[in-house]
Amino acid sequence: MKAVLAYSGGIDSTVLLYHLQAEGHKVRCLSVDYGQRHRRELDAAAAICRALGVEHRIADLSSIAPLLAGSALTSPEIEVPDGRYDPESMRATVVPNRNMLILSLVIAWAVSTKSDAVAYAAHSGDHAIYPDCRPAFIEAMREAARLCDWAPVKILTPFLSLSKGDIVAHGARLGAPFAKTWSCYRGGEKHCGTCATCIERREAFQRAGVADPTVYARPA
Amino acid sequence: MKAVLAYSGGIDSTVLLYHLQAEGHKVRCLSVDYGQRHRRELDAAAAICRALGVEHRIADLSSIAPLLAGSALTSPEIEVPDGRYDPESMRATVVPNRNMLILSLVIAWAVSTKSDAVAYAAHSGDHAIYPDCRPAFIEAMREAARLCDWAPVKILTPFLSLSKGDIVAHGARLGAPFAKTWSCYRGGEKHCGTCATCIERREAFQRAGVADPTVYARPA
Numbered sequence: 001m002k003a004v005l006a007y008s009g010g011i012d013s014t015v016l017l018y019h020l021q022a023e024g025h026k027v028r029c030l031s032v033d034y035g036q037r038h039r040r041e042l043d044a045a046a047a048i049c050r051a052l053g054v055e056h057r058i059a060d061l062s063s064i065a066p067l068l069a070g071s072a073l074t075s076p077e078i079e080v081p082d083g084r085y086d087p088e089s090m091r092a093t094v095v096p097n098r099n100m101l102i103l104s105l106v107i108a109w110a111v112s113t114k115s116d117a118v119a120y121a122a123h124s125g126d127h128a129i130y131p132d133c134r135p136a137f138i139e140a141m142r143e144a145a146r147l148c149d150w151a152p153v154k155i156l157t158p159f160l161s162l163s164k165g166d167i168v169a170h171g172a173r174l175g176a177p178f179a180k181t182w183s184c185y186r187g188g189e190k191h192c193g194t195c196a197t198c199i200e201r202r203e204a205f206q207r208a209g210v211a212d213p214t215v216y217a218r219p220a
Numbered sequence: 221m222k223a224v225l226a227y228s229g230g231i232d233s234t235v236l237l238y239h240l241q242a243e244g245h246k247v248r249c250l251s252v253d254y255g256q257r258h259r260r261e262l263d264a265a266a267a268i269c270r271a272l273g274v275e276h277r278i279a280d281l282s283s284i285a286p287l288l289a290g291s292a293l294t295s296p297e298i299e300v301p302d303g304r305y306d307p308e309s310m311r312a313t314v315v316p317n318r319n320m321l322i323l324s325l326v327i328a329w330a331v332s333t334k335s336d337a338v339a340y341a342a343h344s345g346d347h348a349i350y351p352d353c354r355p356a357f358i359e360a361m362r363e364a365a366r367l368c369d370w371a372p373v374k375i376l377t378p379f380l381s382l383s384k385g386d387i388v389a390h391g392a393r394l395g396a397p398f399a400k401t402w403s404c405y406r407g408g409e410k411h412c413g414t415c416a417t418c419i420e421r422r423e424a425f426q427r428a429g430v431a432d433p434t435v436y437a438r439p440a
Contacts, residue, residue, distance in 0.1 A: 098328075
């Protein structure tokens with residue numbers, strides 16, 4: 001199958017890239033620059049695609065960042081919260097309608113390249129947090145993608161019922177280059193180790209029983 | 221209600237702007253520059269909003285035009301076909317997944333501005349032509365918009381069962397400034413009068429029995 005992957009450069013979508021290639025799909029990757037406060041993820045995505053010889057584009061939406069205001073991920077004046085995900089830090093890291101926007105872009109490129117499918121690495125750990133990662137939202141988008149063009153586009157979400165620990169275990173079996181991936185919201189030289197996504201990253205390796213190659217600025 | 225309108229600067233969305241204001245809604249308008257071959261529509265949208273004192277933004281997606289390749293509306297090397305819509309000219313003017321992309325942007329801005337709804341001017345004349353104007357597609361997007369955030373966003377499509385002639389008749393009653401709107405795919409100094417959308421524009425005025433203020437380069 002020909003598929004366009006929504007590729008962030010984080011662990012989940014990197015393992016999905018390896019998963020799709022292992023299944024024999026022809027994959028193109030699209031990353032979205034929506035005015036994130038740093039480019040570490042985008043650089044990670046580019047480097048991993050280059051090493052694999054996979055086509056990679058970055059959709060530059062940075063000029064529309066003002067429309068997506070109000071998130072710690074896009075507004076430098078809002079601080080990235082420390083500590084585990086909780087109702088307050090969740091809301092601080094929500095980029096308005098991010099996943100619909102990213103899906104609409106990968107689907108557009110899939111239509112344009114006559115691909116059969118798009119893939120995106122939503123997983124069960126996200127459901128409690130972000131409304132636009134939940135299965136019911138994805139079902140609605142799946143239906144829209146089926147109807148958006150003369151040729152229907154499938155949305156592949158093979159990790160939807162996996163935890164992040166499951167994804168790390170799966171990635172270890174596939175030889176995914178975890179050390180090259182980026183998660184931290186802060187975008188310093190090293191992963192900070194204290195923001196919600198760093199805590200989640202560290203725990204995923206622990207739960208999977210996989211050695212964590214990440215260098216954190218602050219230990220657990 | 222607070223609503224964000226997907227605003228092209230054409231007849232349909234201009235009448236919808238007047239309709240929403242007449243119903244007492246507080247409206248913001250968003251136009252999308254997706255690398256169209258001309259800016260006539262965007263300029264029309266800006267001028268009409270300015271005259272009304274309505275907030276208007278243009279989302280600059282021109283840098284992603286290469287991802288949307290293959291349409292006469294975005295690829296200068298593909299000619300705009302002359303004559304009425306038919307299966308071939310339809311396909312030539314399809315921008316891959318345009319409506320999902322535009323909806324995802326207006327919904328994002330609606331979430332960011334804590335608006336209740338977005339509005340978009342799909343009408344029955346489009347159904348036969350563009351898959352992403354059909355009621356089933358819009359239903360799927362409606363469901364996705366309901367689920368994309370903690371606060372559901374409504375998608376208002378009050379013109380869904382109207383013809384373009386009906387919309388012109390409605391706009392005439394509302395005092396919509398037809399002469400300021402732009403439809404032509406070509407973007408010359410005047411409306412060309414021969415591309416599919418010019419033909420459709422002219423017929424809509426005839427069917428509505430409304431005087432057509434448009435200056436066409438070539439008469440009917």
